[in-house]
Amino acid sequence: MSDVAIAPRPTSLAPVLRRCATAALAGALLHAAFPPRTLWWTAVLAFALLWWALRGARVRRAALLGFVFGFAFFLLHLLWIDDFLGRDFGPAPWLVLSAVMALFTAGACALMPLVARLPAAPVWAALLFVLQESARGRVPFNGFPWGRVAFGQVEGPYLRLAAIGGAPLVSFAVVVTGFGVAAWAARPRDARRAWPVLPLVAALAVAPAADAQDGVRTVAVVQGNAPDVGLGLLDQRDTLRRNHLRVTADLANAIRAAEVPAPDLVVWPESATGTSGHDPVLDRAVADLGVPTLVGALRHVDGQQENTVIAWDPRTGAGRSYVKQELVPFAEHIPLRWLAGLVTPFADTPDLRAGTEPxxxxxxxxxxxxxxxxxxxxxxxxxxxxxxxxxxxxVPTNNAWYGRGEMTYQQLAMARLRAVEHGRAVVVAAISGVSAVVRPDGGVVRSTGMFTEDTLVATVPLRSDTTPATRWGALLEALFALAALGACAAGARLRPGAGARLRPGAGARLRPGDRR
Incomplete structure (x- = not known):
């Protein structure tokens, strides 16, 4: 009589679903940390929950949980893409981009079981998370660096670390705190595991500079406004130009009437007008102001368009310019054009020409x-x-495409981080808001509302010192990446061929047979 094979009992899906729900909640909490909310601390809680969801997970399950975490985060964080394109193009761009970005978090989480057996496992796991942020900011198609953890910290103490190590250090500090707190909670009586408070203490010890070193300048921002019509903005170029010329004329009248301080510099938003460089109407508008104006324009050069900022002099007209270097994939340049029509309405539009000068x-x-x-x-x-x-x-910008969602607040948060990172005041000029003047310490001096005509006039400090982040930020990011990869290699050598698991505690002990 032959033996009868007994099928194994099916594994219950309930534990997996609970972990996935925890990971999704963690992703939602990470999104909650970002402006326009001020709940910066929810990011720490998000990573504590993610660590808890990953506990004991092997590589494939960790990858699944990382994907769920990332997908939940990006679905919420990039909802403005659906606001922009969904009405006319459907949700495909929003869903596809969210899924592609989630693959990066899946990859980082898949590697975390490798480092789980090392001492100080939360540190190496946090470095892996920062590594995926660096990677997705570069690939594919020049990357998509939106939604980095650091950009959600502009209302919290971790922002101060930007002056030391830029966005990578801020992201690392938040993630390692969350992971470390979760590991500490697994063994709360072990005082040695209280180190997760150190990043916060370090942040509080940093005092971003805000004083003027090289005098001050009075800067005016022109926000001419745009209709809230999403893709219909493609047909509103003349409206944008008229609006900004009119608000500029109003500003000139207010200056002559001494209703506002006379500015040293005026800033127009991104793509507020089209021009070929020779533009008598703009010449007259800037001459009426009587001060140099940085004009955001789509400029036609040799049969191509450039997204540019032109220094317009009140006496001599158009002068030197800066051409945008980092073009938006699938909007300002179209990779995989044969396939792009599935995810972008711009598949048939010519690529803009990218700049090459700083x-x-x-x-x-x-x-x-x-x-x-x-x-x-x-x-x-x-x-x-x-x-x-x-x-x-x-930072001239055109956020009118994206309606009244959170995109413009997310972008303003990035400008605030850059202010602290480099110790410089930042002037954000937006077509339809939010325009703002930001101090070198990241505080907002003045700002506008959305979808309204407005002007801002404010005095800002000029600074010349370079911060550690300016000097060594790129090196620190590279060291973070090398440390993360080195930890993976060490974890792989520790027990080759074994199914590594992420433990609740910060690093498991070696067992007999483990390779040292």
Missing amino acids: GVLDVAGTRVGVGICYEVAYDGVLRDSAALGARLFV
Whole structure:
């Protein structure tokens, strides 16, 4: 009589679903930390929950939980993409981008069981999370650095660390605190595990500079407004130009009537007008102001368009310009054009020409650093400007595409982090809001509402000192990446071939047979 094989009892899905629910809740809590809310501390709680969800997980399950965490976060965080495109194009761009970004968090979490057996496991796991932020800011197609943990910390104490190590250090501090707290909670009587308070203590010890070193400048922002029509904005170029010319004329009248202080510099938003460089109407508008104006424009050059900021002089007209370097994939440049029609309505539009020169313009007796819109998410753009001597940053942007959602507040948070990172005041000029003037310590001096005509006039300090983040931020990010990869290699050698698991405590002890 042959033996009868007994099928194994099916494993219950309930524990997996509970872990997935915990990971999804953690992703939602991470989103809650970002502006316009001020709940920065929910990010720490998010990573504590993620660590708890990952406890004991092997590689494949850790990857699944990491994907759930990332997908929940990005679905909420990028909802403005559906506000922008959903009405006319459906939810595919929002869903696809959220899923692709979640693959990066899945990859980071999949590697965490490798480092779980090392001493101080939360440290190595946090470095892996920062590594995936660095990776997705570069690949594919020049990356998408939106939604980094650091950008949700502008209302909290961790922001101060930006002056030391930029966004990577802020992200690391938040993640390692959350992971460390969860590991500590597993063994609360072990005082040696109380180290997660150290990043917060370190942040509180940093005092970002805000005083003027090289005098001050009075800067005016022109917010001409735009209709809230999403993709319909493509047909509103003339409206944008008329609006900004009209508000500029109103500002000139207010200056002559001494209703506002006379500015040294005026800033227009991104793509507020189209121009070929020779533009008598703009010449007259700037001459009427009587001060140099940075004009955000789509400029036609040799049959191509550039997204540019032009220094317009009241006497001599258009002068030097900065051309946007970091173009938005699937909008300003179209990779995989044969496939792009599935996820973008811009598949048939020509690519903009990318700039190759750093964002510095000498205007109004001041070296000004420029980053256009999406570029504020990239570490290198304004870092290069600061290294080349910029005393002040301007960030022209056009957020009118995205309606009244959270996108403009998320972008303003990035500008606030850059202010602290490099110790520079930042002037944000937005087509339809939110425009703002930000101090070097990240505080907002003045800001506008959304979808309204407005002007801002404020005096900002000029600074020339370079912060540690300006000098060594790129090196620190590279060291973080090397440390994360080294930890993975060490974890893999520790017990080759075994199914590593993430433990609640910070690092498991070696057992007999483990390789040292």
